[in-house]
Structures are given as C-alpha cells and as structure tokens.
Amino acid sequence: MANIKVSNLFKEVKPSPMLQMFEAASKYTDIISLGIGEPDANTHESIIKAAADAGKNGFTHYPPVNGFLDLRQAVSQYWEEKYGLESTPDNVIISAGATQAIYLVLQALINPGDEVIVPDPCFTPYMQAIEYVYGVPVPVSLKEEEGFNMTAEALEAKITEKTKIVMLNSPGNPTGAVISREEALKVADVIKKHDLILMSDEIYEAFIFDGEHVCFATLPDMQERTFTIAGFSKTYAMCGWRVGYAIGPKNIINIMKIINIGTTMSMNSISQKAALYAIQNCESEVDKMVEDYSKRVEYAYERINNIKGLSCIKPKGAFYIFVNIKETGMKSMEFGMKMLEEARVITIPGISFGPNSDDYVRISCTIPIEQMEEAFNRIEKALS
Template identity: 40%
Template sequence: MTARQWSDYINPVVKSIPPSGIRRFFDLAAEMKGVISLGVGEPDFVTPWHIREACIYSLHQGHTAYTSNHGLPELREEIAKYLARKGVQYHPGREILVTVGVSEALDLALRAIICPGDEVIIPTPCYVSYMPGTLMAGGVPVTVATSMDEGFRLTAEKLEATITPKTKALLLCFPNNPTGAVMDREELLKIAQVVEQHDLLVISDEIYDQLTYTGEHTCFASLPGMRDRTILLNGFSKAYAMTGWRLGYAAAHGDFIAAMTKIHQYTMLCAPITAQMSAIEALRYGETAMRKMVEQYNRRRRLVLHGFKEIGLPCFEPGGAFYAFPYIGDTGLTAEEFAEQLLKEEKVAVIPGDVFGPGGEQCIRCSYASSVEDLTTAIKRMGRFLKKIGKH
C-alpha cells in the first residue's frame, strides 16, 4: 500500500487537526545554536529541593505501586484543603480526581460531558489544546474573540450573543495563556449569571491561579451557584515548577468526577505515585518556595513590559501567568512572518499569536519564564530586529 492509502484509515477528525504551532517553533529553535527561547511555557526553575527529596524518599520506602484511580487519599485531602482556602468545598473521596497533568483532566472533562454536536464556547486567544480537544471529544468549538482594547477579557454581552440551543459548556482560562489576562470577581459574576440563565456547564482551567500579580485570583467555582456547574481544573506544573512530573487534578460534583473516573481508569489508570507523593509535600510545605518563584516572575514581567516599551513594541499589561502578548501589527508582517524572521535573523524564538485562535493574529506570545539575562538579551535583539525592518 502507498502512504496515501494508509492515511485513509486515519480518523478524519484527527487528520483535520493541525500539529501544535507552539511545538513547531520549539523544534525549529532546537535545531539552531545560540537561540534564546521565549516560546514554551515552562518555568526555568528546578522543582524545589524539598519536593524532589520527597520523591527520593518515597522511592527509598518502596512506594512504586499503582494508587487508587482517584489518586492517593492524602493528596486529595490536601487538594481539598487548598481549594477550601480558595472559597470552595469539595469532598476528597467523591469530588476530586488526580490526573496525569491538567491536559488529561481537560480531556476527561470534555469527553465526560460532550455529546456529538454539542457546542463549547471558547474565548480566544486560548491555549492551543482547547479547540482540538473539543473536536476529538465530538464537540464543536465556538470561539469568542477578545481584544487588547478590552484587556483580552470575556464580557457577559459577548458570551450571551454566542449562545445557541446547542451550547453545552463554556471553557475558561484565567489567568490566561497566552495573553496573561485576568478577570476580577465582578466580571466573573456577570459571566456566572449568563451561565445560570442558559443552564450551561463551565470548565475552568485555573493552572495559573497562583501566578496572579494584579489583585486576587477568583476561583470560578466559588461564585454563587457555580460550584456544581463547574469542573475545576488545576495542577502543579506552573506554580511549583513541576512540569515534567505530569500531575494535575479535577474537582467537581460527584457525578462529573464519577464519569471522568470511568474514562481515566480505562485509559490512564492512575497518576504516577512518586509524583503524587511529591505533590503532597508541595501543598503542605511548598508555599515559601512557590512565593519566591512568583516574585521572580513578577520582576521579569515588569522588565519585559519596560523593555518592550523602550523598543517601541506595544504590549497589553499581563496580570497573571508568565506570558506577554505584544502587538506586532504595525510592522507590516504577519505574526508567523515576524516569528520566523526574528528566529532566523536574531535567534529569538517566540510564538505567533494566530496559533491561539481569533484575536491573536497580530500578536506574538513571549514567555518570561526565563532568566533576567536571557530576557534582557532577547529584548535587545528584538529591538535590533525592529530597526532592521524600519519599525522603530
């Protein structure tokens, strides 16, 4: 058989989904020497020692077996305590599921609630997995573009205008990847009213909740009437620099968690026990180290904003996460052209904003989870690039 004939066996939905635009630029950068990467959203910090030590100790103690499908009871209890501090109560035995990263939690949530043809409203720009994940679950992603002028925030009016009889859920992520936008409690309350009026569900990805620099993060499930309508997703990758540990969790009404657990137990079984035991340590004793990392991110956030202003690159001020989303529309280049030329000519890797959906076409995503030295050098190179193309 030819390669073309073999491809006929592949699911048409999978065939229609493009590869990750983030990974494409990451792979390009990996092939070049001397590149400063502001591309992949990964902390440059190593997981704090006491968390790594908990992993080592667990191995010495022989903890190498499967856990419950739901995850270690001690970990679920610590997650419940953490969420209680965020203003929402969950039963650790029935309403919390430990997953292999937040990515699995998102996949489980979508597959558990979506029927073929159900619409999921997704504010954009958004994380690259949201739309493909919805499609692979049999749903229809419906995007709502936000803009720099409105702070990349979803408004209740825009949400209301997008709802149809087929709408089943709203997928939120604040603080936002890629924009760094945050939403305050009053704005989220208006969204919650629309959700309740139209009997919708909400999947709230709050992986960046600890990385909030302006105001306080509001947990969506803590809003009046939203606890049982919300599947709350979170994890340890960003705040505790534990990306490679692949550990996340979902918290929701017991019916949702039971449905998600069915899929989880047949596909993943359980999250790695060593990662779970380390996460217990992170939740119990990781606050100090985590706060130090967040302080460094905030310092870098200010450095990047100041640097972009100095080189004449307009940038919305991010209030959370560790991304800046500067506007490059005045350069005359598309976001992809800008990113490709910047990489080739100045060896700085950024991600074109259009890979994050409508609203990102004239922007680029720059992660400031890099050293101050690398960020300073990258900004100088970007300034030099802007002068080359005559835009400064």
C-alpha cells in the same frame, strides 16, 4: 505492503504553529527562547527528596484510579483554605497534568455536535480536545482594550441552543489576563441564565501580580455547575511530574474516574507523593518564585513598549505577555520566523492560540532578566 488508513478525525491533522516554530528553531544555535511556557526553576530539592523517599517506602504500585486519598484531601483543603471552595476528596480526581483533566471533563459531558465556547486567544489544546470528542469549539474574540477578558456581553452573543460548556482561563495563557470579581459575577450570571457548565482553568492561580484570583466555583450558585482545573506544574515548578486535577460535582468526577481506566488507568504513584509534599510544605518557595516572575514581567512590559512597532498591556497574572505586532505590518508566523532567523529568538505566533489572534505573538517571562535583555536587544535590532 499494508495499506494503513488514518482515522478520518486525524487524517488532516497538522502541527500547530507553536510546534512548527520549535521545530524550525532546532536548526539554529545561539537561540534564546521566549517561548517556553514553564518555570525555568528546577523542582525544589525537598520535593525531589519526598519522591525518592516515597519510592524507597514502596509507593511503586498501582495507585487508586482517581488518585491517592491523602493527595485529594490535600487539594480539597488547599482550595478551601485559600479561596473558600468547600469540597470533599470525592469531588477531586488526580490526572496526568491539567490537560488530561480538561479532556476527561469533555469526554464525560460532550455529545457530537455540542458547542463549547472558548476564549480566543486560548491555550492551544482546548480546541484540539473539543474536536477529539466531536464537539464544536466556538471562539469568542477577546479584545486588548478590555484586558483580554471575556465579557458577559461577548459570551451571551455566542450562546446557541447547542451550547453546553463555557471554558475560561484566569489568569490567562497566552495573555496574562486576570478577570475582575465584578466581571466574573456578570459572566456567571449568563452561564446560570442559560443553564450551562463552566470549565474554569485556574492552573496559574498562584501567579497574581495585580488584583485577586477569583475562584469561579465559589461564586453564588456556581459550584454545582463548575469544574475547577488546576495542577502542580506551574505553581511548584513540576511540569515534568505530570500532576493535575479537577474539582467538580462528584457524580461526574466518578464518571471521569471510570473513563480514566481506559486511558492512563491511574496517575504516577511517586509523582503524587511528591505533589502531596509540595502542596503541604512549599508555599514559601512559591511566594519567592511569584515575586521573581513579577519583576521579570515588569521588565519585559517596559522593554516591549520601548521597541518601535511593538506594544503590550501589562499582564496581571501568569507569566506571559501577548505582544501586539500590528505596526510591524507582519502577521504572527512571519514575525516569528523573522525573529528566529534574524535575531535567534523564539516567540510563539498568536495564530497558535486562536483564529483571531494573528496580530500578536506570545512571549514567556520564564528566563532571567539578563537573558531577556539580550533577547529584546536582538529583537530591537532585527526590527530596526
């Protein structure tokens, strides 16, 4: 029998608490999931028709490695019209979801031992992607009393001579935090002071309930050092189509294009044509979805703060709530398993999102209010 040895990088790899929770849930019936981080709506039928038409019209061959020109033009136009970010198609690369765009930036820029500052809590794959390119993730603990936003002071305290990239996410997953323009300017000043690179994950830019979305690349003297990450999964309910992108300095985007030849080669042709139709024609559908999610988030916020042992601050964007469970006396995995076993409700342990987030769980407001009501009824009963 062959003695196949796993790579040293992956021999200690373990499933995240998030994956463990979903695997544990597969044993039960009558489950209500507050864990899924994607819109519950199906992709709009007009987008699906655009994809079918593209297939019928011959878009079944290899596309350009960096994405179709018309889609890159549309992405560039979208960000200029909506946020004032001036770019050309050469500044854009289309990727297999926003997660791949993040990975391509890291592959292009990180040398072994380089430090990447990340928020804690943060989207779980940030840490994995940094480690996969032999970088060192440096978490900055976000404070609930500061709205779960990274402050300039907290960022400054973590910078060393090895720091190369700062990763930010607003609106944020798992917190729903939205950074103010005032604080964003202060953070940008720290990044410029230390000559760092910013990777700004703005995948939830359309989901703003309170305040405004700040596009970091439009702040003074930030465009030359910023990679804006976004995509179609959340905004257009297209998670399964896997279309994301990065906007950044064209010399690095070109390197990412070359790297992509050795990974996915190019992005799905038909999905790109569906995405092109969506970004050009579906803003009214986006507005309806955001309005609906705003109501769901408002309901969940009120309900959580009326359950003994739980509390939360009101999210300003995205569709998540980071629930404080300290008063229950449980850490996040214990709480999550209790809710699964006794209430048949899936929540995501905070430890999934960073080492300093074990006193929280994430819930997603991605199911109808009627289902959320039943889920919270079950949680309240289990905690009583």
